[in-house]
Amino acid sequence: QVQLVQSGAEVKKPGTSVKVSCKPSGYTFTKFDINWVRQAPGQGLEWMGWMGPHSGDTGYAQKFQGRVTMTRDTSISTAYMELSSLRSEDTAVYYCARLECADGICYLAYWGQGSLVTVSS
Amino acid sequence: SYELTQPPSVSVSPGQTASIFCTGDKLKTSYASWYQQKPGQSPVLVMYADDRRPSGVPERFSGSNSGNTATLTISGTQAIDEADYYCQAWDSSTIVVFGGGTKLTVL
Numbered sequence: 001q002v003q004l005v006q007s008g009a010e011v012k013k014p015g016t017s018v019k020v021s022c023k024p025s026g027y028t029f030t031k032f033d034i035n036w037v038r039q040a041p042g043q044g045l046e047w048m049g050w051m052g053p054h055s056g057d058t059g060y061a062q063k064f065q066g067r068v069t070m071t072r073d074t075s076i077s078t079a080y081m082e083l084s085s086l087r088s089e090d091t092a093v094y095y096c097a098r099l100e101c102a103d104g105i106c107y108l109a110y111w112g113q114g115s116l117v118t119v120s121s
Numbered sequence: 122s123y124e125l126t127q128p129p130s131v132s133v134s135p136g137q138t139a140s141i142f143c144t145g146d147k148l149k150t151s152y153a154s155w156y157q158q159k160p161g162q163s164p165v166l167v168m169y170a171d172d173r174r175p176s177g178v179p180e181r182f183s184g185s186n187s188g189n190t191a192t193l194t195i196s197g198t199q200a201i202d203e204a205d206y207y208c209q210a211w212d213s214s215t216i217v218v219f220g221g222g223t224k225l226t227v228l
Contacts, residue, residue, distance in 0.1 A: 035217060037164075045156070045164065045207050047217040059215045095163060106211070107154040107169035114163055 002026040004096050004112035011118045017084040020115045022096030029077035030054040033099040035108060036070060036081045038092040046092075050099065051079060086119045093117075125208055125220035132226045133198045141223045143191040143208030151210040153191035155184060158205045158222075167206075168193055195225075203227045 007021040022034060036048040049060035051070035058070045069082045079096060093114040100109035125145040133139035143153060153171050156164035167178050171186035181196045191210075195202050208220040 037217075037219075044222040045158075045209075045219045047219060050215060050217075061216070097164075105152055105170040107152075107166060108156070108164075108209070108217075109166055109169075109175070111163040111165070 002098065002110045004098060004110055006094075006096060006112040006115045009116040009118070011120060012086050014087055014119055014121055016086055017082055018086060018117050019080055019082040020094050020096075020117070022079045022081070022112050023077060024079070024098060024110075025077075027098075029072075030074060034070075034072075034079040035097045035099055036068075037095045037097060037108075039095070039114075040089070040092040043092075048081070048094075053079060083117075086117075088119050091117065091119045124212065124218045125210060127206075127208060127220040127223045129221070130224045130226065132228060133195075135200060135227055136197055139195040139198045139202070139225060139227075141193045141195075141206050141208075141225065143193075143210075143220045144189055145210065145218070145220070146189055147210040147212050147218055148186055148189045148191050151212075153184065153186045154209045155191075155193045156207045156209065157202075158207065159203075164207065198225075198227055200227050 004024045012018050030053045033050050033052050035050045038046050051058045053072045072079045095114050096112040097108040098110040127143050155168040157167045158164045168184040172184040183194045185192045205222045207222045212218050
């Protein structure tokens with residue numbers, strides 16, 4: 001079955017960077033785009049961007065342009081999301097999700113368990 | 122602020138029908154998806170392409186999209202349906218937009 005396993009919780013200081021990993025299993029890694037979504041405590045879902053594991057192509061939400069980098073390592077079938085210049089407002093659970101598309105219809109079919117990132121001095 | 126507008130909360134009695142609305146211009150040109158999220162858990166897809174149920178989602182869940190409003194309907198609502206629900210659409214082919222979420226209370 002499809003699973004996306006993410007890295008564990010992290011505590012970071014303001015101004016530093018965090019890199020969250022997402023390792024899918026149960027399918028061929030390069031066949032489906034990975035999206036990243038975050039959720040601040042008590043808040044809603046916020047889309048951050050996507051990455052195509054086959055090509056390495058990316059697309060980022062305007063809000064995170066210049067601060068986020070999404071990459072992958074196909075040799076170990078793992079996707080990464082790195083967020084830099086962290087501030088307290090970046091404290092959130094970060095999710096990776098597999099995009100599924102058929103006949104031009106796309107949706108986030110599978111989600112990782114989430115990675116809590118706490119930004120605190 | 123969110124480009125898709127949802128009511129913050131909806132209450133329903135057990136066995137009754139709950140309707141959660143999602144409004145936004147993006148829905149005029151995009152399919153809607155819906156995600157259910159229970160406390161401490163990851164979101165789960167419960168509806169896609171406006172009205173298609175993923176395998177494993179109970180038949181009491183249905184969806185529609187007309188004009189600029191998408192609707193998730195839960196018929197015969199059960200206590201286990203209590204959760205936050207998020208609508209989602211597309212702004213261009215690759216940009217995801219979410220609604221602010223609706224807390225469904227079954228009481």
